[in-house]
Amino acid sequence: MIPWLKQRDIAILAADHPQYVSPSPLVGAVHDFALVHLGIHLIDNCDLEALSEAAAARKRWDFLLTMAPIPVIGGTGSPINPIATF
Numbered sequence: 691m692i693p694w695l696k697q698r699d700i701a702i703l704a705a706d707h708p709q710y711v712s713p714s715p716l717v718g719a720v721h722d723f724a725l726v727h728l729g730i731h732l733i734d735n736c737d738l739e740a741l742s743e744a745a746a747a748r749k750r751w752d753f754l755l756t757m758a759p760i761p762v763i764g765g766t767g768s769p770i771n772p773i774a775t776f
Contacts, residue, residue: 692723695730702755704733704772733757733772741774750776 695703703724724730745751754775759768 691720692728695724696728700724700728700730702731702733704736704738706736706738708734733770736772744774744776748776752776 703720721732725732745753755772756775757770757772759770762768
Protein backbone atom coordinates (compact mmCIF):
# COMPACT_ATOMS: atom_id res chain seq x y z
CA MET A 691 0.00 0.00 0.00
CA ILE A 692 2.84 2.40 0.77
CA PRO A 693 4.20 2.41 -2.83
CA TRP A 694 0.64 2.98 -4.14
CA LEU A 695 0.22 6.02 -1.87
CA LYS A 696 3.66 7.38 -2.88
CA GLN A 697 2.96 6.99 -6.62
CA ARG A 698 -0.27 8.97 -6.31
CA ASP A 699 1.22 11.73 -4.12
CA ILE A 700 -1.56 11.34 -1.55
CA ALA A 701 -1.83 14.34 0.82
CA ILE A 702 -4.42 13.06 3.31
CA LEU A 703 -5.38 9.56 4.41
CA ALA A 704 -8.75 9.44 6.15
CA ALA A 705 -10.40 6.32 7.55
CA ASP A 706 -13.43 5.36 9.59
CA HIS A 707 -11.11 3.73 12.14
CA PRO A 708 -7.66 4.46 13.62
CA GLN A 709 -4.75 4.00 11.19
CA TYR A 710 -3.08 1.37 13.38
CA VAL A 711 -4.24 -2.00 12.04
CA SER A 712 -3.86 -5.08 14.19
CA PRO A 713 -2.76 -7.78 14.13
CA SER A 714 0.36 -6.92 12.16
CA PRO A 715 4.02 -7.89 12.57
CA LEU A 716 4.81 -4.22 11.83
CA VAL A 717 3.22 -2.18 14.58
CA GLY A 718 1.59 0.91 13.03
CA ALA A 719 3.10 0.20 9.61
CA VAL A 720 0.74 2.33 7.51
CA HIS A 721 0.53 4.98 10.22
CA ASP A 722 4.29 5.27 10.67
CA PHE A 723 5.27 5.15 7.00
CA ALA A 724 2.49 7.46 5.82
CA LEU A 725 3.03 10.06 8.52
CA VAL A 726 6.79 9.94 9.05
CA HIS A 727 8.21 8.94 5.67
CA LEU A 728 5.62 10.30 3.21
CA GLY A 729 4.36 13.32 5.18
CA ILE A 730 0.73 12.30 4.72
CA HIS A 731 -1.74 13.82 7.18
CA LEU A 732 -3.88 11.17 8.91
CA ILE A 733 -7.51 11.54 9.94
CA ASP A 734 -9.08 8.84 12.10
CA ASN A 735 -12.71 7.96 12.85
CA CYS A 736 -14.35 9.73 9.88
CA ASP A 737 -18.00 9.22 8.98
CA LEU A 738 -17.23 8.13 5.43
CA GLU A 739 -20.67 6.60 4.96
CA ALA A 740 -22.32 10.02 5.32
CA LEU A 741 -19.78 11.49 2.90
CA SER A 742 -20.43 8.78 0.30
CA GLU A 743 -24.19 9.28 0.60
CA ALA A 744 -23.82 13.05 0.13
CA ALA A 745 -21.58 12.51 -2.91
CA ALA A 746 -23.92 9.94 -4.44
CA ALA A 747 -26.95 12.20 -3.95
CA ARG A 748 -25.14 14.94 -5.90
CA LYS A 749 -23.47 12.54 -8.36
CA ARG A 750 -20.24 14.40 -7.57
CA TRP A 751 -17.10 12.79 -6.22
CA ASP A 752 -14.82 15.83 -6.10
CA PHE A 753 -15.11 18.23 -3.19
CA LEU A 754 -13.16 20.79 -1.19
CA LEU A 755 -12.13 19.42 2.19
CA THR A 756 -11.83 22.05 4.92
CA MET A 757 -10.71 21.43 8.48
CA ALA A 758 -9.09 23.36 11.28
CA PRO A 759 -7.27 21.67 14.16
CA ILE A 760 -7.26 23.12 17.65
CA PRO A 761 -3.97 25.04 18.08
CA VAL A 762 -2.13 23.04 20.74
CA ILE A 763 1.46 24.17 21.36
CA GLY A 764 3.72 21.14 21.00
CA GLY A 765 0.75 18.92 20.11
CA THR A 766 0.91 16.10 17.61
CA GLY A 767 -2.82 15.69 17.04
CA SER A 768 -6.13 17.45 17.49
CA PRO A 769 -9.84 16.87 17.13
CA ILE A 770 -11.21 18.37 13.91
CA ASN A 771 -14.54 18.88 12.21
CA PRO A 772 -13.86 18.13 8.52
CA ILE A 773 -16.31 19.77 6.10
CA ALA A 774 -16.79 18.63 2.50
CA THR A 775 -18.00 21.40 0.17
CA PHE A 776 -19.40 20.15 -3.13
